[in-house]
Amino acid sequence: MIKVGIIGGSGYTGGELIRLLIHHPHTEIDFVYSTTKAGKPITEAHEDLLGLTDCCFTDTVNTEVNVLFLCLGHGNSKAFLEQYEFASHTRIIDLSNDFRLTYDAQFQNKTFVYGLPELYKQQIKNAQYIANPGCFATAIQLALLPLAMAGLLKNDVHINAITGSTGAGIGLSSTSHFSWRNNNISWYKPFTHQHLGEIGQSLKSLQKQEVSIYFMPQRGDFTRGIYATAYTKFEGDLDQATALYQSFYAEAPFTQLSAKEIHLKQVVNTNQCHIHLHKHENTLLVTSAIDNLLKGASGQAIQNMNLLFGLPETEGLQLKATFF
Amino acid sequence: MIKVGIIGGSGYTGGELIRLLIHHPHTEIDFVYSTTKAGKPITEAHEDLLGLTDCCFTDTVNTEVNVLFLCLGHGNSKAFLEQYEFASHTRIIDLSNDFRLTYDAQFQNKTFVYGLPELYKQQIKNAQYIANPGCFATAIQLALLPLAMAGLLKNDVHINAITGSTGAGIGLSSTSHFSWRNNNISWYKPFTHQHLGEIGQSLKSLQKQEVSIYFMPQRGDFTRGIYATAYTKFEGDLDQATALYQSFYAEAPFTQLSAKEIHLKQVVNTNQCHIHLHKHENTLLVTSAIDNLLKGASGQAIQNMNLLFGLPETEGLQLKATFF
Amino acid sequence: MIKVGIIGGSGYTGGELIRLLIHHPHTEIDFVYSTTKAGKPITEAHEDLLGLTDCCFTDTVNTEVNVLFLCLGHGNSKAFLEQYEFASHTRIIDLSNDFRLTYDAQFQNKTFVYGLPELYKQQIKNAQYIANPGCFATAIQLALLPLAMAGLLKNDVHINAITGSTGAGIGLSSTSHFSWRNNNISWYKPFTHQHLGEIGQSLKSLQKQEVSIYFMPQRGDFTRGIYATAYTKFEGDLDQATALYQSFYAEAPFTQLSAKEIHLKQVVNTNQCHIHLHKHENTLLVTSAIDNLLKGASGQAIQNMNLLFGLPETEGLQLKATFF
Amino acid sequence: MIKVGIIGGSGYTGGELIRLLIHHPHTEIDFVYSTTKAGKPITEAHEDLLGLTDCCFTDTVNTEVNVLFLCLGHGNSKAFLEQYEFASHTRIIDLSNDFRLTYDAQFQNKTFVYGLPELYKQQIKNAQYIANPGCFATAIQLALLPLAMAGLLKNDVHINAITGSTGAGIGLSSTSHFSWRNNNISWYKPFTHQHLGEIGQSLKSLQKQEVSIYFMPQRGDFTRGIYATAYTKFEGDLDQATALYQSFYAEAPFTQLSAKEIHLKQVVNTNQCHIHLHKHENTLLVTSAIDNLLKGASGQAIQNMNLLFGLPETEGLQLKATFF
Known part of the structure; x- marks a missing residue:
């Protein structure tokens, strides 16, 4: 069993x-660290877990766990890692934006790999430290990566994305x-x-040129999810676009192309x-939707953990949609 | 024009x-006092008023206004009134619960009348100081007053009322x-x-005996409104109940009996x-609905102001329902 | 009093x-025509009106009313007008899209004027027949008209607008x-x-050249309102943009520029x-918000009626915002 | 693998x-029958399943499946079963109200057991045909069963329960x-x-006397879930009530007592x-909450299937709460 520690639980x-x-x-929660709730039952904060756990939050850290998830506010992960020396075997997955950009990815003796499996699956499998992508960044990259790979983001890209309040x-x-x-x-x-920043970095890594993005983030009156629309000029027809996406996501178990x-x-x-593709005249509209807390955060973190430990990518992530 | 001051705007x-x-x-806003927003435009807090006012919040008080509305947290109205000496002509309408109960109604040299027009219209007309009823209290009293008047609240009354978040x-x-x-x-x-407390006091004033009430308040996932159901044993038929309510509310311009x-x-x-009446076997179910911020607070306060100044009760209150 | 008939009430x-x-x-409702509800009280469909009216829907039409509002599904207004001969004094305000475009504006012996007061106030004052604008069309035109007037919509305009379900x-x-x-x-x-179509027609009337618009309409999970964002290249600074909008809307009582x-x-x-203006680099972002059923439909229809009859434009439209 | 057929998918x-x-x-979906969608992909109705299944709805029935779920409108299950002869090994779980009451439980040569595992676990294990309880009925019975078992529902019980729209x-x-x-x-x-009907039947089976219930069902403005409050006179203290519930639900893996x-x-x-217990004076308030589509319908149906086939009761039901 993989022993897990969570910081900011x-x-x-x-x-x-x-x-x-x-x-x-394949996992066992070793400890859940919370400065504000230390000593209290986990179910006091997460009442749905009643009957599933009677553990309590702690304010102590086991530096020998197999994997550590950092769920701290942006900027606090670095400060936290400076306080503790973790075992050489401990893998770390950080959910903040502290290590996502190339110039932040080297910290202490650690190299953080950007944890977007659709783009860096091999690097993640070989990594020890993961910078888990942002929620908007995930939805938008997944909408655009196949075009960038084909070198087709040559014109302005116009993005509107609306997020739930949990973001x-x-x-x-x-x-x-x-x-x-x-x-x-x-x-x-x-x-x-x-x-x-994250989005531009990924797109440029594929396309080798800057992509001009106009991104309007919006606050929606719902709790979970991000719904993003992105459009740009595209000379090919819909079938060609579809082929690009199908090919790019052929090995991605969580990214689905919807004809509807x-x-x-x-x-x-x-x-x-x-992801849905729609062509109007010479404009390609790509729509993508994710759960901001799952594919946009904790679900993707587990997906990365699975890859780090050689487990099937979907282990523990075969979830029932709420749907209604 | 009636010069108005608002405390806690x-x-x-x-x-x-x-x-x-x-x-x-017939009114003119003289000042809107706010300790947290003093100096800032009213439209910074109430953006819908853009183009309708360019006044600012103040931290000074004109003690000569014709009417003063106190919109302070419960317990703060007394403290506020102890700091200022208002003109002898100034009428005061307090929206907190500081003066609603009989044993609170006498304060300094002031006598507060409980401002439920459906119950105390004459007293309000002759009053100078008004304790504006609570929101739940308004919805529930309006559901029960005609029964109390007829002396028919002899058995337990079971009430469930759900309120919007603005409450x-x-x-x-x-x-x-x-x-x-x-x-x-x-x-x-x-x-x-x-x-x-308020509810019991009003019912007892009509019925001359204690009423046994089981009241379950609930938080709803909407912003405005209170929807209350109240039921009790009732020996008569629906027509008799309807007659009681029609008679009691014959002069109440804002309280409507709905057959549907x-x-x-x-x-x-x-x-x-x-208000809707429904009879099932020997149980009478009374359903009432109000806007918690209007009939349950500020609207009723204006209704009381109209009565205090001899204006038509509905002046300034002929509002377009949102409905959707 | 203006005698009013409503078709599709x-x-x-x-x-x-x-x-x-x-x-x-200044109005008196003469009849409210509804084929599906004829004979039933208006309050059966619009329960908020309880106590305010005890009229019933009718299936007969008084062709002598002073003003007729057509609230029929798109395509049905023409059919309706072919069935009835209205008095020569009867003004007609149609809320469908049957007469909004120039090539639809002439029907029988009637000339319909496009009823956007911010653009055609004088023409409306002199008109007898009004084609009331669409809801999205209103929000978007009000966001763009000042730029078109200045001839500045020379580059692509990117619009995202989200509407409530009542649309x-x-x-x-x-x-x-x-x-x-x-x-x-x-x-x-x-x-x-x-x-x-409406939008392009209006913009072109001001700017004398086609405007290239990318418009993404969205369905929101709320009932009322349209929130639109529109952006385009703009070389001037924010003050210049602000001056254009202030000048264009100087006489528009319902269109407000918000600094916030x-x-x-x-x-x-x-x-x-x-309307709010925001400048980022050489992009001007214009945000506009309306109530789709009021400024986007029935409110604007009343505004047009006021203009047709020489009344103050805001008569009957000084409404309390729901706000929460 | 258990071969499953679904009628009304x-x-x-x-x-x-x-x-x-x-x-x-342990299950394999053999067919999903739908008269309205036959021939179309399951993902056309249930878009979340994209990538998880490429099966289509059918209009044919395999009468040899191991278990059949009937998801038809109330009254249609009987009609359906009259049309088909299922194999003697086929177990049937009906989600309608056709067979829930004792006088409906015998149909053709089939005896339906009321499928509330907290009450009839042994009977379900030995049954072949299950009448799956109603959603309100589940929430309310689980709130009251321990009291009925102890013979303590001697006074009126007052229930308010609010349901999501999916109900x-x-x-x-x-x-x-x-x-x-x-x-x-x-x-x-x-x-x-x-x-x-269901509720009274269950309570009476435990307590051997009629229980007097006042039940107010409400429509909430959310999609999933039922939140029920039930109160009655209770002479004991909170600890005694807690002990009753803990004892009654000791073997119920899905029914949790919450101190909070x-x-x-x-x-x-x-x-x-x-379930939460609260005591006020001599009134015991029991609050219960379920997901109307899961514990109130399909989840409980799977729980029953697990029991029918000797599987762990929680198999396939260890679900991640949406929570937000």
């Missing part, structure tokens, strides 16, 4: 990890206040969202990314 | 008062966090909600209370 | 018209089934929505359109 | 069964229209809901029932 991504690991056939985390804020957010729509950080138009809820509470 | 009930007063034909105010809290509350239902304070079953949204964003 | 736009007209100081009307459909739509997001008619970022709910249940 | 409960069975380690199924209706239901609350069938107050979402998308 009382938040949303930490909670999702526990939900997944508790049913994973903003467990912290209270005016834009996650129910009375404000219910039935409301708004944007934030137009054209400047921090995930553009997609809606957000068909991926909620799964680790799937569904 | 950046919260929900304060905002609703501004929305109503700005279109009221919890603008303050951030875990139960008003969107990710928690969306699609969720929960109860709080079963059988002990603080509004039971009611749903919450038919009163949202209005000052109406809709 | 049991649907959403018909209902909103009744809600507005019932409180309008789809009262008819039952799988994409308006609650279990499907709640917490869901999806698009429809990408780049080909039928409102592009806007969110959808600040216009819901009002006739307002709020 | 394009609806909600059929879809949930497919979602569960596709990951169940009304895939059929379009005015009360499941998004524009109506979003942000709305309403009741239906007060005191007369058809599940009262519960909210609906902690069980959504799981097969769990969470």
